[in-house]
Amino acid sequence: MRIDVVTIFRDYLTPLDLSLVGKARKAGLLDLRVHDLRDWTSDRHRTVDDTPFGGGAGMVMRPDVWGLALDELLDDDAHLLVPTPSGEPFTQRTAEALAGEQHLVLACGRYEGIDARVAEHYRSRVRVTEYSIGDYVLNGGEVAALVVVEAVARLLPGVVGNPESLVEESHGAAGLLEYPVYTKPPEWAGLEVPDVLLSGHHARVARWRRDEALARTSQRRPDLVAALDVAELDKHDLAT
C-alpha cells in the first residue's frame, strides 16, 4: 500500500517513523510519503491560504495550490481522504475497508479548512471521503491523518507480529468493546486477578471474556449494543 500525506506541518507526521508503522515502512510493507503543501506554491511567501468569500474569521486553504499537489499525487486508483470535523465518522469498519486499497492520499487542512471545490473537483476523478475522527475539533487534519494511517497500517499483513491479537480487539467483527486484561503479579495494590483467568479452563475463560465484553459494551457504549450482530458473536465463540 502507498499512502501520501500532504500537510504544511510535516513534523506532525514524524510519529509515523516510529514503532510498528516505522518498522512496516522499513520492511517495505507500507510506502508512506509525507509532502509539504508549500512545495507546490510559486510565490516568495509560499502562500497556501486566503481570506474566506462571504467574510468571517480565519483563512481558507487555496484550491489552486491543493490542485497542483493533488494532480501530481492522485492516480486513478487513489482514494482521497480529507479529515474534517464535518466528515463522516471514521470507524474500525472504515479502517478495514481502507486496508484493502492500494493508494490513499490524505489532504491535511489547516486554518478554517480547504476550499470546498477541491473535494468537489476530485470526486469526478477518484473516490473522495471527507471523514471525522470524532465529535471534537482539532487545529488541523494532521492528528486525524496519524489516526487513519495507524488504524489502517496495523491491519496490513505482516505489520502486527501476531495477527491473532487483532481478532478480539474493541470494535472488532463482533462489534463489542474488548474485555479487561490482566498480567502478573496475581495480586497488586490489594487487587486480585479474577479466579477464572487462573483456572486454565479455556471454555470458562472464553465465556467470562464474552460476558465482560458485553457488560462493558452495555455500560459504556449502549449505542453499539443496538447494532450488535449475534451471528458475529457466534462466529467468534462469543455466544452462549
Ligand SMILES: OB(O)c1ccc2cc[nH]c2c1
Ligand atoms: O478536528 B479535525 O479532525 C480537523 C480536521 C481538519 C481541519 C482543518 C482545520 N481544522 C481541522 C480540524
